[in-house]
Amino acid sequence: MNKNRLEAFSDGVLAIIITIMVLEIKIPHGTDLAAIKPLIPVAFSYLFSFIYVGIYWNNHHHLFQVVKGVNGAILWGNLHLLFWISLLPFATGWIDENHFASLPVAFYGFILAMCGLAWKILTLIIMKHEGTDSRLRQVYKSDYKQYLSVVGYVSGIALSFYYPAVSVLMYVLVALIWFIPDRRIERNLKNH
C-alpha cells in the first residue's frame, strides 16, 4: 500500500499542532508596551513549540522519503507518534506559565522522551515491514542521535527537581542534534 495518505494525514495533524498555540496569543485591549508584556512568554512558548514540532515534521518528512510502502502496523506506529507530539504545545505552555517550575519541566521531558520512544518504535516497525533490503536499515546503521537523546531526556527529567533550568538546556541540546534532518537520507536519495 502506498504511503501518500499516511503523509497527507500526518501533514494535516502536524499543521494543526504547530499552529494551535497561536490561538493562545489573545489580542490585548491596550495599545502600549505594558499591554503586550504578558503576551511575551506566550509568544516564546509558541516559538519554542513551533520549532520542536517543526523538527519532528522535518525528520518525519525525511524518514518517509526512504519508505516505499505502509501496512496497518506502520499506520498505528505513526498515529502513536502523532499522539505524543500533539501533547507538546500543552507541555510547552505549562512550563512557560510557571517559570520553569520542577514538575512542568519534568513533565515536558517525559513527553519529549515518549515522542522519542514513539519515533524509535515507528522506525523499527518500518524496518521489520521492509525486511532485509530496507533502505532505512542501510541509512540507520548507527543510532547515535537516538542514544544521545535518551541520555538527554533521562538526565533532564532527573535534574528537573534540582536544577530545572539545566533540564531545559538538556532538552534544547537534544533539539539541536535533530535540528538538521538526517543528511544520510539526503545522501542515500542522491545516490539512488
Next chain:
Amino acid sequence: MNKNRLEAFSDGVLAIIITIMVLEIKIPHGTDLAAIKPLIPVAFSYLFSFIYVGIYWNNHHHLFQVVKGVNGAILWGNLHLLFWISLLPFATGWIDENHFASLPVAFYGFILAMCGLAWKILTLIIMKHEGTDSRLRQVYKSDYKQYLSVVGYVSGIALSFYYPAVSVLMYVLVALIWFIPDRRIERNLKNH
C-alpha cells in the same frame, strides 16, 4: 472520477477531529500534582477519542486502497460517515465528564452505531458503483465484523441504563475487532 480529493478532504477532516480534544486540555496554573489531577479524565478522554478516530482513519485508509473511482453518491456517503465521526469527541467527553452515567453511555453507543451504519452504507454505495467486478466485493465476502459490531452497540445501548460500565466494555470490545485494519485488503493488494 479519481479518488484523490475524497481522500485528501477526509484526511483533513479526520486530522481536525482527532486533535480537537487536545484543545480541551487547558494549561493548569499550579505546578503540583493536584494541579494536573482534574486534567487526568480529560487526557484519558482525549486518548480514547484519539484511538477511536484512529481506528476509523486506518480502516478508511484501507477501504479506499481497493476503490478505483468515485461518484457523487460516494462523496455523500463519505461525508455522512465523517459527520458521525465528528461527534465522537463530544460523545467521549460527555461520558468522561460524568463518570459513566447512563445517558451519556447510551448516547455514545448511539453515535458509535451511527458511525458503523454510515460505514456500512458507504461500502454498499461503493460496491454498487463498481458493479460486479468490484474488488471490495471480493474482499468483503463475509461481514462478520459488522454483525459483531451491531450486537456490541445494541447490547451496549440497552445495558447502559443498568450497567453502564458493561456497555463501555462492549464498545471497547467492538473497537478491538476493528483495531487491526482489514488484512484481507492488504492480502488482496499484494496478490494483484
Next chain:
Amino acid sequence: MNKNRLEAFSDGVLAIIITIMVLEIKIPHGTDLAAIKPLIPVAFSYLFSFIYVGIYWNNHHHLFQVVKGVNGAILWGNLHLLFWISLLPFATGWIDENHFASLPVAFYGFILAMCGLAWKILTLIIMKHEGTDSRLRQVYKSDYKQYLSVVGYVSGIALSFYYPAVSVLMYVLVALIWFIPDRRIERNLKNH
C-alpha cells in the same frame, strides 16, 4: 500550472469550515435529557451547515475534475469563493440562535447569494482561461441551476422581513437542486 495545490488548499479550508461548528457543541455538565436540550438547536445548526458546506465541496470537487490548469486569476476566484463559504457557519448559527428572526434570515440569504455569485465568477474565470475548447464550457451549456438559485435567494431575502420561515424554505429548495453534484460532469468524464 497544475491544479493540485488549489484543490489541496481548498480541501484544507473546507475541512476546517465544515468542522468548525462542532466546536460550538459544548459538553453539558448534567446527564439527563434536560442537559442536552439546549444543545439540540446547536446540533441542528451544525448539521445544516455541514450539509451546505458539503454541497459546495461536492460541486467544487466535480467542477475541478474538468479543469486542466490554473492561473493567478483562478486562484483568486477560488479564494473569493472560500471566503464567503467560510461565513456560512456563522450565518447558520445566527439564524439558529434566534429562532428564525428576520434579519438573521435575510443575512443568511445574503451570504448564500454571495457564495453563489462567487461560484459564478469562478466558473467564468475558468472558462476565460481555457478559451474556446474549454471542457467546462461544453458541460455548462445551460445554466438553469444558477438562474433558479438567484430567484431563490432574492425572493428569500425579500420575504425574510415578512415570512422568514418561507425564506428558509427557499434556501432549502436551492440547496436541494445542488445536492446532487453535476451529472453532466460525470457523463462528460465518462465519454472522454
Next chain:
Amino acid sequence: MNKNRLEAFSDGVLAIIITIMVLEIKIPHGTDLAAIKPLIPVAFSYLFSFIYVGIYWNNHHHLFQVVKGVNGAILWGNLHLLFWISLLPFATGWIDENHFASLPVAFYGFILAMCGLAWKILTLIIMKHEGTDSRLRQVYKSDYKQYLSVVGYVSGIALSFYYPAVSVLMYVLVALIWFIPDRRIERNLKNH
C-alpha cells in the same frame, strides 16, 4: 527529494491561518442591526487578514511551481516563513481592536516586514540549492517588488508614530504590488 509534502504541509498551515479569524466572529444574541455593529470591525479584520494570507498563498503557490526539489534547509526556510505569516491574524486583530493606534500599526508593519524577509531568505536558499541552472534565478532577474516592499514597510513603521493611517496605506500599497502572483513564473512555465 520531491516538494509534494512541503506544499501539502504549507497548504494545511495556511488553510488554518486563513480561517482562524472567522472563529473570532462570535454569534450575536440580538437580531437587530445594533447587535451586529460590534462585529463589523472584526469582519473587516478577517477580510483584510484573509486577503494578506491569500496573497502569500498565491505567491507561495507560484514560487514552488518552478522549484524542482527540496532539502533540509528549504524545509526550515519554509517553516520560518509560515511562522511569521501565522502571526498576521493576531497583528491584524490588534490594529483593528484599537482603531489604528500607533504601536499596533508599527507592530503590524514589523510582522509584515519579517514575512517579507522570510520570503527573501527562502528564495535565496532555493536558488543556492538549485545552483546555476536554477529556474527561479532566471525568473527573478530583477527584484523590484522586494525593494519596493522594504521601502513600504520601513516607511510604514517609521510613520506609524506620527500618521498611523498613512502607514496602513503603505501596507495596502505593498499588498497591491503582490496581489497579482508573479506573471514571470506563469510565462516561464508556458515557455518550457
